[in-house]
Amino acid sequence: MDNLNVLDIFKALSNETRLNILKWLREPEKNFPAQQAHLPKEVSIKGGVCVGDIQEKVNLSQSTVSHYLSLMQKAGLLEAVRYGQWTYYRRNEETLAKISKFIEEEI
Amino acid sequence: MDNLNVLDIFKALSNETRLNILKWLREPEKNFPAQQAHLPKEVSIKGGVCVGDIQEKVNLSQSTVSHYLSLMQKAGLLEAVRYGQWTYYRRNEETLAKISKFIEEEI
DNA sequence: ATCCTATATCGATTTAATTCGATATGTCTA
DNA sequence: TAGACATATCGAATTAAATCGATATAGGAT
Numbered sequence: 626m627d628n629l630n631v632l633d634i635f636k637a638l639s640n641e642t643r644l645n646i647l648k649w650l651r652e653p654e655k656n657f658p659a660q661q662a663h664l665p666k667e668v669s670i671k672g673g674v675c676v677g678d679i680q681e682k683v684n685l686s687q688s689t690v691s692h693y694l695s696l697m698q699k700a701g702l703l704e705a706v707r708y709g710q711w712t713y714y715r716r717n718e719e720t721l722a723k724i725s726k727f728i729e730e731e732i
Numbered sequence: 733m734d735n736l737n738v739l740d741i742f743k744a745l746s747n748e749t750r751l752n753i754l755k756w757l758r759e760p761e762k763n764f765p766a767q768q769a770h771l772p773k774e775v776s777i778k779g780g781v782c783v784g785d786i787q788e789k790v791n792l793s794q795s796t797v798s799h800y801l802s803l804m805q806k807a808g809l810l811e812a813v814r815y816g817q818w819t820y821y822r823r824n825e826e827t828l829a830k831i832s833k834f835i836e837e838e839i
Numbered sequence: 840a841t842c843c844t845a846t847a848t849c850g851a852t853t854t855a856a857t858t859c860g861a862t863a864t865g866t867c868t869a
Numbered sequence: 870t871a872g873a874c875a876t877a878t879c880g881a882a883t884t885a886a887a888t889c890g891a892t893a894t895a896g897g898a899t
Contacts, residue, residue, distance in 0.1 A: 635745040635746040636742075636886090638742040639743045640886095640887085641739060647839050676847095677844095677845065677846085686889055686890075687845090687846075687847095687890095688846095688847080688848080688849090688888080688890075688891090689887075689888050690846095691845095691846060692847085692887090694846095695847080695848095709845090710846075710895070710897065711845065711896095721836075721839065722836075725832045725833075725836045728828060728832040728835070729828075729832045732751060732754050732755055732828065747856095747857090770875095782876090783876060783877095784874095784876085792857095792858075793859055794860095794875090794877095795858080795859065795860075795861090795876095795878080795879090796857075796858050796859070798877055799857090799877085799878090816866060817865070817867065817874065817875045817876075818866095818875065818876080819875080819876060819877090
C-alpha cells in the first residue's frame with residue numbers, strides 16, 4: 626500500500642488476459658452482465674465484479690483466475706472487497722494514474 | 733514501427749536493469765561520462781550511448797546487455813543508430829509517451 | 840452439525856525469461 | 870588482407886511464470 630512496486634506492476638501488465646480484465650473493469654456493467662447479482666440492493670461495491678463472473682469471461686481455470694487477481698491486487702492494480710462468500714475486485718485508479726505518471730516522469 | 737506492442741513493452745519494462753538503462757538515457761551526459769567518445773566532433777547522435785558504455789555501467793555480460801538493448805529496441809522503447817563499429821542506443825520518446833497515454837486511456 | 844458454493848492455496852508440470860561463455864559478423868586500421 | 874575491436878547471435882543452464890487439478894478455508898443455508 627505504500628509506494629509503487631513498479632516491477633510487480635509491469636509484470637502484472639505483461640499478460641493479455643490480465644490486461645483485458647483491467648480493461649473490462651472500466652465498464653463492469655457493460656462487460657459483466659450478471660454483475661453484482663449476489664449483492665442485496667442496498668449494498669453496492671462500486672465497480673466491483675466477483676471472481677466467478679471474471680472467470681466465466683476469461684475462460685481459464687478458477688485457480689488461475691484467482692491467482693491473477695491476487696497478483697494484480699498485490700501489485701496495487703486492483704482492490705478487493707469481500708461480501709459474504711464473494712470477493713469483489715475493482716480497479717485501483719490511483720495506482721493506474723501513478724504508473725502512467727511514473728512512466729512520464731521517471732522512466 | 734507500426735502500432736504499440738503493449739505486451740512486449742511491459743515485458744521489457746519488467747526488469748530493474750532495463751528500467752535503469754531507460755532512466756539513465758534520460759541524461760546520457762550525466763550518467764555515461766565517456767559518452768560519444770568515439771564520435772568525431774562533427775557527428776552527434778543525440779541522446780545515444782554505445783553498448784560498451786552501457787555494459788560497463790550495468791555490470792552484466794556483454795551478450796546479456798546486447799540482448800536487453802535488442803529487446804528494448806524491438807519493443808520500440810529504444811532506437812539504434814550505428815556509427816562505424818559502434819551502435820548507439822537512445823530513447824524513443826514517442827513510444828514512452830504513447831505507452832503512458834495507453835495506460836491512461838485504454839487499460 | 841452438515842452440506843453447498845465461492846474463493847484461495849498447494850503441488851506439479853510445462854513453458855518462457857535470464858544469463859552466461861563461445862562464436863559469428865561487421866567495421867576499422869595497419 | 871590480417872588483426873583488433875564492437876556488437877550480435879547461438880546454445881546451454883538455471884530460474885521464474887503460467888497453468889492446471891486437487892484440496893483447503895470460509896460463509897451461507899438447511
